[in-house]
Structures are given as C-alpha cells and as structure tokens.
Amino acid sequence: MSDYFSDTHEQVRQSARKFIATHVLPYIDEWEEAGEFPRDLYLKAGDAGLLGVGFPENLGGVGEGDVFMKVAVSEELMRSTSGGLVAGLGSLDIGLPPVAKWAQPEVKEAIVPPVLRGEKIAALAVTEPGGGSDVANLKTRAVKDGDHYIVNGSKTFITSGMRADHFTVAVRTGGxxxxGISLLLIDRDMPGFSNGKKLKKMGWWASDTAELFFEDCRVPVNRLIGAENAGFIAIMSNFLFERLSLAIMAYMTAEIALEAAMAWAKQREAFGRSITGFQVTRHKLVDMATQVEVAREYTYRCAALMQAGKNPIKQVAMAKNFAVEVCEKVTREAVQIHGGMGYMRESVVERLYRDAKILSIGGGTDEIMKELIGKQVGL
Structure with a gap:
C-alpha cells in the first residue's frame, strides 16, 4: 500500500473489506439484475461505521477531515464490482456534507445522525432536464412566502431519487x-414533492436514478442551507470531493478489470499455451497496469493536497479526467482479452465496461473539467 495510509486507515480498510465480502459480494450479481439492493444494507453499513467516515463526531460521524480514511473506505467499497451499489450507498456523501456544514443547528441534529446510522437516505439534486453541467443557469425556483419557500421545477438523473428521504436541492432564489442560487433541504413527505419512474441506465444498474418534481412544494425557511443566494459556492465546494471520489471509482474500476484480465490471461489457452505467452498480450497488460498505477498515485497526491487544506481545483479535475480515460481504456482492453466471454453478463469485466462510461459524465463532464483546467492554467 501507499505511504499515504496509516495503521488506523488500514484497520478501517480491513473493516470495509470484510463488510463487502460478507454483505455484498455473495449477492451483487442478483442485485445488479434486480436493479436495486436491499434498503437494509444502509443499516448494516451504518452499523459498521462506514457511512459516518468524513462527518463530525458530534453528529455521529468518524474521521472528519481525514481524507485518506475516506479514500481507503471508497477503494474497498468498489471491490463490490458495482459502481451502482457504491453510488447508491454513498449518495449521502454528496447530499449530506452541505447539511452537516451549513444547515441550521436544529436541522443538522435532526437529519444527519439518522442518515449516518443508515436509518434514512440522503441525496443531492442539482441536475435539471436540459441543463446538464450548466449549474449556474438552473431553472427550479423557490419564492419566499412567509415562513416557507414555494418551490417549482424539476430535477433529473438523481442518484437515490426513488427512495431518498432527504434531498439537498439547488434552487433559484435570486436573479x-x-x-441567485440557494440550497434547500427538502423531505420526501413535504407537500408538492413527487418523483417520476425509475430511470433505466446503461450501467450502474444497482443504483436507483429518478426524476424529481416540485409543484408548489412548501419548504420551511429553516431548511435553507447556508445563506440565501450563496448556494453556488457550496455546490462548487461539494464538487471537489465528488470529483475526487469519481477519480477513485475510475482507477478502482480499472484495477478490478486489470486483475480479472490477468487472471483470465494466465489460465486461457490459445494455440497450445496461455495467452500470456504472447508478447502482444503481456505488453497490453503491462500498459494497463502502468496506467492504473499512475492514475491511483496522482489521485493520492490530490487527496494529500486536500488533506493539507488546499483547494486543488485544477489537480482534481486533471485526476478525474486522467483516471476516467484510463478506466475506459483498461476496461475495454479487459473485455478484449476475455474475448467472447468478456461480452457475457456473467463476466465481471462486462459490468465494469458499462459502468465506466458514466464516470466521464458525472460530477462535471470531461469537457467541463478541461474548461476548469484551462482557466486555472491561464487559457
């Protein structure tokens, strides 16, 4: 393992590894085909302390500010071989941080601990139909009416959109x-809230993804997260860790695909010998291993900058784009090495190949990342 991790990190890693081996891997193929995993998995993850990593102790969390503890847990959760499961189980990691940081004290105390225990589910709702990565021009509007906001609009592609209990929603309160953007914490049972049918996706089958609708939805004013019209800064702050997490998902997806390809190549015979006996296969695997290693180590460097209190917007954007590019290449080659078996649903590389694509879209597309990088380097 890297020098970035302490003995405590490794203990947490082993706990997460045991959780996946015991509660997930025996069932993940079934859950993928079903398009969802049992809700009680949140409770099990909460009991194991996995949901609380990165959140304040006074709200039921552990390891606040310890970026590498979160990296260790994230890596092991990806050993489930299902990006969808990790995205669904981890939707709190993008939905809950603004609440834990900037919500009213009584709201924090009521909402955060049950989510970290796995009793409730939290999600983030920013993306809108026709809006995509253009966050600054979102249309969902919230108008203050006495001690409530009246919210009208819709969101789409929302992870945990079908069953989340609490949504951190980006709305327009100003010009x-x-x-003019603010964040509101909206509960599923608030009048005027509804969701559409579950959306079918190319990959991430085990996560539920849905549209959300707000029709004169009444939200108490104390559910404003942070200051009014200051939500964009909070969203951007949230994006930094989300993009780091997507880089982790990318190099771990690639690593698992590489391991599967190496195992297959060693036992698969062609023309009287294992296919690792062919230089073209060995060199392909070496290139894959090199790319995974570089993507992982650069992501660790970005995590170290964040751990040191820096704001590495450029570096994290670079890490995400590079790791995703590696992921797409490595999973494609892993399928190719498997031959016809790589195209079968029973093969893990088939799932990894499908799951890889969303990583270049979520958290800001490759193109948006390049624009951010361009601004940071003075273009």
Whole structure:
C-alpha cells in the first residue's frame, strides 16, 4: 500500500473489506439484475461505521477531515464490482456534507445522525432536464412566502431519487446566474414533492436514478442551507470531493478489470499455451497496469493536497479526467482479452465496461473539467 495510509486507515480498510465480502459480494450479481439492493444494507453499513467516515463526531460521524480514511473506505467499497451499489450507498456523501456544514443547528441534529446510522437516505439534486453541467443557469425556483419557500421545477438523473428521504436541492432564489442560487433541504413527505419512474441506465444498474418534481412544494425557511443566494459556492465546494471520489471509482474500476484480465490471461489457452505467452498480450497488460498505477498515485497526491487544506481545483479535475480515460481504456482492453466471454453478463469485466462510461459524465463532464483546467492554467 501507499505511504499515504496509516495503521488506523488500514484497520478501517480491513473493516470495509470484510463488510463487502460478507454483505455484498455473495449477492451483487442478483442485485445488479434486480436493479436495486436491499434498503437494509444502509443499516448494516451504518452499523459498521462506514457511512459516518468524513462527518463530525458530534453528529455521529468518524474521521472528519481525514481524507485518506475516506479514500481507503471508497477503494474497498468498489471491490463490490458495482459502481451502482457504491453510488447508491454513498449518495449521502454528496447530499449530506452541505447539511452537516451549513444547515441550521436544529436541522443538522435532526437529519444527519439518522442518515449516518443508515436509518434514512440522503441525496443531492442539482441536475435539471436540459441543463446538464450548466449549474449556474438552473431553472427550479423557490419564492419566499412567509415562513416557507414555494418551490417549482424539476430535477433529473438523481442518484437515490426513488427512495431518498432527504434531498439537498439547488434552487433559484435570486436573479440569473450563479449569484441567485440557494440550497434547500427538502423531505420526501413535504407537500408538492413527487418523483417520476425509475430511470433505466446503461450501467450502474444497482443504483436507483429518478426524476424529481416540485409543484408548489412548501419548504420551511429553516431548511435553507447556508445563506440565501450563496448556494453556488457550496455546490462548487461539494464538487471537489465528488470529483475526487469519481477519480477513485475510475482507477478502482480499472484495477478490478486489470486483475480479472490477468487472471483470465494466465489460465486461457490459445494455440497450445496461455495467452500470456504472447508478447502482444503481456505488453497490453503491462500498459494497463502502468496506467492504473499512475492514475491511483496522482489521485493520492490530490487527496494529500486536500488533506493539507488546499483547494486543488485544477489537480482534481486533471485526476478525474486522467483516471476516467484510463478506466475506459483498461476496461475495454479487459473485455478484449476475455474475448467472447468478456461480452457475457456473467463476466465481471462486462459490468465494469458499462459502468465506466458514466464516470466521464458525472460530477462535471470531461469537457467541463478541461474548461476548469484551462482557466486555472491561464487559457
């Protein structure tokens, strides 16, 4: 393992590894085909302390500010071989941080601990139909009416959209552009909230993804997260860790695909010998291993910058784009090495190949990342 991890990190890693081996791997193929995993898995993850990593102790969390503890847990959760499961189980990691940081004290105390225990599910709702990565121009509007906001609009592609209990929702409370955006915490049972049918996806089958609708949805004013019209800064702050997490998902997806390809190549015979006996296969696997290693180590460097209190917008964007590119290449080659078996649903590389694609879209597309990088380097 890397020098970035302490003995405590390794203990947490082993706990997460045991959780996946015991509660997930025996069932993951079934859950993928079913398009969902049991809700009680949140409770089991909460009991194991996995959901609380990165959140304040006074709200039921552990390891606040310890970026590498979160990296260790994230890596082991990806050993489930299902990006969808990790995205669904981890939707709190993008939905809950703004609440834990900036919500009213009484709201924090009521909402955060049950989510970290796995009793409730939290999600983030920013993306809108026709909006995509253009966060600054979102249309969902919230108008203050006495001690409530009246919210109208819709969101789409929302992870845990079908069964989350709490949604951190980006809304427009002011004028056009990023200066008019706020965050509201909206509960499933608030009047005027509804969701559409479950969306079918190319990959991430085990996660539920849905549209959300707000029709004169009444939200108490104390559910404002942070200051009014200051939500864009909170969203951008949230994006930094989300993008780091997507880089982790990318190099871990690639690593698992590489391991599967190596195992297959060693036992698969062609023309009287294992296919690792052919230089073209060996060199392909070496290139894959090199790319995975570089993607992982650069992501660790970004995590170290975050651990040191820096704001590495450029580096994290680079890490995400590079790791995703590696992921797409490695999973494609892993399928190719498997031949016809790589195209079969029973093969793990088939799932990894499908799951890889969303990583270049979620958290800001490759193109958006390049624009961010361009600004940071003075272009």
């Amino acid at each position: 056009e552009g990023h200066g």
